[in-house]
Amino acid sequence: MSLSSKVTKMQQPTHSPAVLLEATHVRKMYGDEKRTKHGEIQGVLVLDDVSLQIREGEFVAILGPSGSGKSTLLRILSGLIHPTAGTVRYRDALVMGPDPHLAIVFQTFALFPWLTVLENVELGLEAQDLTRTQRTKRALAAIDTIGLDGFEDAYPKELSGGMRQRVGFARALVVEPELLFMDEPFSALDVLTAENLRTELLRLWREGRIPTKAILMVTHNIEEAVQMADRLVVMGHDPGCIRAILNGVPLADRLAKTPAHEHLVDLVYTIITQPDEDAGTIMAAQDGRKEQPVGPTATPKPSGRGYQSLPHIKIGAVNGLAERVQRHDGREDLAVLGRELQMELDDILPLVEAVELLGFGEAMEGDLILTDAGRRLAEGDELQDKEIFREQVLSNVELIRQMKEALDRAEDHEIQEDQILEQLEEYFSPDEARRQFETAVDWARYAELFAYDGASGLLYLEDAAPTSTQ
C-alpha cells in the first residue's frame, strides 16, 4: 500500500486550509564583512532560496544536519532576523519584526533566572495592555494548563530541566499564539522527561485546548519528528536549503511502530545521509516506490566551499562504530543504530560522515555498510588500527595530506600553525577554521603522522624534533 495515498486521503479536506505563514525565496548571508586574503568580500551563505508555507492546523517539523540553517530559518520566519533576500508573510502581511501572534520555545529554555516562574510567564504578557490582575490571572491559568501548579514562586534554578521547559511552554502559551515555534525544545532533556513533555504537548494541541493554529518545530530527532509532525521539512547544508518536504504518517501510525512509521524514519535517514543525492531520486529508488515528495526537492549544489570539510569527530568513536557495525555483519540500519545508541542526528551524522570520508564505510538506503578498510579496522588491534587509519587518512583527507607534505618539505620539518590556519580561513570562518585545524591535528596525532605543540603552535615531525615535546 502506498504511503502517500494514505497521507493524501487524510490530509485532503474539502478545502485547503489557509496559509498562515509563507516564506518565498529566502536567502541569508552571514558575515558580509569577512574578507579573504585577496581582498574580495566574502559572506557565508547560510540559506539559499528557501520557500515554505505553513498552513492552519499543521504541525511542521524541520530536520537536517547541524549547520544546515534550521535555527536561522526559524528565526527568519519568526521575524527575529531579516533575510538577506526574499520575503516572509504572515497572513499576507510582510513580517518586519516579532509578531504578537507568535511565540517561541527555546532549546535552552531562555528563562530569566532572576524572575520566579510566575514572573517569567507574566513576562510574555508584559507587552500587552493588561492590568496587573489580568496578567497574573492569565499567567496562573497557563501555569495550571502546563502542570506547574505549586511552583509559581520558585526560581528557575530550583527546577529540574523538564520543569524549566514547562515554564518555557507556559510563557509561550500564555500569549495564546497562533503560531508556536520550537527550536529543539526537548533536546536538552533526558529521554523520559522529553517523552513525557512531548505527549502532553501533543494532547493539548490535538484536543484543541490551546488556541494555537500551527506549530513549527526544529529537531535533530527523526523519531520525534515522525511521531509529532504532519509534515517534515528536510534540510541540507552548504548552503542550507530545503531538500525535501515529506508528508507525515497518519495519526494512528505515529505512536505505534507501524511499517509506515518505520518506513518514513528510514527514508529520512536515507535522504539525510546521502547529501549529494537528489532527494526525489532517493525516494523513487526506495523499494521502487513511485511516490513523489509533496514539496519541491532540490539537488544539492556542489559544495559551496570548494574545500573538504572535516566532521569534528574523535577517532575512538569511529573505531567503536566500525566495531559495532562489524558485529552486525558489516551492515546496520542507521535508524536502529540511532535508536539503540540514543544518538540524535547531530551526533550520528558527523560520525557517519567521518566514517564515509575516511573510507571505512558507506551510507546506503538508510544503512551503514562497512568497506574493506572498515572491516579491517573493526578487527584489528591497536597497532594495526593505527596503520590502517594512517593509510586512510593520507589517501582521503586533503588537509592532513597537505600538512604532512608541507612538513616533509619544510627545512626543520616544522611549520607554524598560523600558516595552515590562514589557508583554511580562505574557506572557513576563523572559528570553524580553528576547529578544522584541531580535528586534523587530532586525527594526525592518532595516526602518528606528525606532532603538535599547543603552547607554541608548532607542528613538527616526531623524529625531527623529539626534544621539544612537553
Add this chain to the structure above:
Amino acid sequence: MAQVYLPERSEAQVRPPRGPIQTRRQNDATPTQGQRPGFADAIVIIALIGAVALLVTAASRWTAEQNPAIHISLQPIYLPLYAGLSLLRMMLAYLLSLAFTLIYGHIAATNRTARRFMVPILDILQSIPILSFLPGVVLALVAIFPHSNIGIEMAAVILIFTSQAWNMTFSYYHSARTLPVELREAAMVYRLSPWRRFIRLEIPFAMIGLVWNSMMSWAGGWFFLMAAEQLQLGNRSFQLPGLGSYLQIAANAGNGGALLLGLFTLVVLIVLLDVVFWRPLVAWSDKFKFESVRSTEAPESPILDLLRRSTIIEWFSLHAAQPGSEWINRQIDRIFHNQSASMPSDESTPAPITYKTVIGWGIGGIIAVLAMIGCLLALHALAQISLLTWGTLGVDGFFTLMRTVLAMTIAVLWTVPVGVKIGMSPTWSRRLQPIVQVVASIPATAFFPVLLIVLFKLPTGVGINIAAIALMLLGTQWYVLFNVIAGAMSIPSDLREAADIYRVSGWRRWRTLILPAIFPYLVTGLITASGGAWNASIVAEVVQYNDKTIATPGLGSAIAQAAANNTPSILLASTLVMAFIVVFINRMVWRRLYQIAERRYTLG
C-alpha cells in the same frame, strides 16, 4: 581608581561567608500576612529617622550663607556629624555614578555609532586622576551658586563621582554587551519595550558585576575623600565639614589623638556599611547570578533576612513600590509608545530613518561641536607650554612609572604566596575573605598620616619616596590579593590531587600548577591595581603634614601642584601625559598579557 575589565572573573571575590543552602527563601519572599510589627520594624523606623535628621542638617548647611572654609573642630563630639556628612556626600556621588553608569553604559552598549566614541572616552576618563577635574568643576559650580554652600558641596560630590563612576560603567557596558543570545531573543519574541528590556533583562544581568564594582567604587571614593573635602585652588581654599577634612586637619595639626579617633570612626563607618548595606545587597543580588543550577553556597545576610521580615517594608512593597513601579513602567511605555521591539540594529540592513535617528544625530552634532571648541581651547592652552615643561613632565612620568612598577612588584611578591595560601585552604578563605574585604575598603589615605610620623624621621627625599610607594601599594594591592585568592580557589581539586599523587612539589608545583592557574587572575588584578596606582600618585607624591607640604618629583605631584596653584595649562598638559601613559600601558602591556592569559592558561 578601580578598573575592572572582566567583572565576572572577580565575582568569586565578593562572596561573603558561606552558609547552608538557603531553604527559607520562599517563606522570606512572601512573609506571612498579618505579622505584628516587631524588632525589624523598629530598626527600619530608627534608620529612617536617622536618615531624615541627617538630610535636614545637611540641607540647612547647604543653603546657608557661603562659607568656603568652615572651621573644623577636632572635638570628638563633632565626629558623628562629620561622618554623617561625608557619608551623605559619598551616597550622592554614588547615586550620581549609578545614574551615569546606567545611561552611559546603556547607550554605549546599544548604539553602534555612539559606542565608537563612548568606549575610548571612558577609557581615557578612567585614567584621569580626580584632581585634574578639580578646577573646572569647582570654579563652575561656585560661580553658579555664588551665595550658598551648595556649589562647593556639589563640587565635592562630583569629585568623588569621578573616582567612582568609570569602573562601574565599564562593568555595566561589558554586561550589556554580553547578554545571552537566547534571552535577547526571548525579550524580542515577547516584544518587551526598550524600557522593559532595560529593567527586566539588561540591569538584572549586569547586577552582580555592578554590585561588585560598586563596592570597589566606594573604596575608591573613601580613598579620595580627603582630596575632595579639602580643596586648594590658587589662593582660594575650600574646606567642607566631613571626616576627610577632619583627618586632614588633625594631621596638619600633628594631633595624633584626634587622628586616631577620626581613623577609628572611619573604620567603624566602613564596617557598619559593610554589614548593613553591602552584605545584604550581595545576598539579595545572588538571585541575579546567571547560572542554571543553584550554587550550594549562597551568600547570606542576617540583615537582609531581618528586612524581609519587616512588616513596614512588606507593606511598602505591596502597596506602594509594586503598583508604583507598574505605573511608572506604563507611563514610560506610553511615552515611547511607538518604539516596541524591532529587529536588532546590528543587522546588515540599514535601519530606517526615524525621528530617533534624527535626534541622535542632532545630539551627536552638538557634542561634536562642543568637543571641537574644547579641543581648540585646549590647544590654545597647550601652545603656551614650553618644550622644557614637556620634558620635565616626561621625566616626572618616568619617576611615577618607576614608583608604580615598584609598587606592583612588591604587591605581587607578597600577595601571590599569601593569596595562594588563603585560596587553597577552604577554611582560611572562608574566614579571611570578609575581613580582607573590609580591610581593603579602608582608605590608605586615612592612616597615611600615621605612617608619616615614622617615615619623616628618615631623610626627606627617602621618606617621601617610601611614603609614595607605600600609599600606592596600600591603595591597590588588594585587587591583586583578591584576584590571586580567587585564582587559587579556582584550581580544580582533581588537578591538585593529581599533583599530590605524582609528588609534584616545591618550585615544580608552582611552575606547573599554581602559577599557570592563577595567571589570568593575577593579570586582571594587576590591570586594576596599576591603574589605581597611577591615580593614587596625586595624593601619594604630595604630602601635607604638620603644616608642611612635601613633594617629590612625579606626574602625580605635578598634577596636584598644578591644581593647587590653579595653572590650568600645566594641569591639562600633565593630565594628558598621564592619560597617555596609562592608556598606552593598558593597550601595550596589559591587554596583551590578558590575551595571552586567556589563550594559554584558562583552565577548563
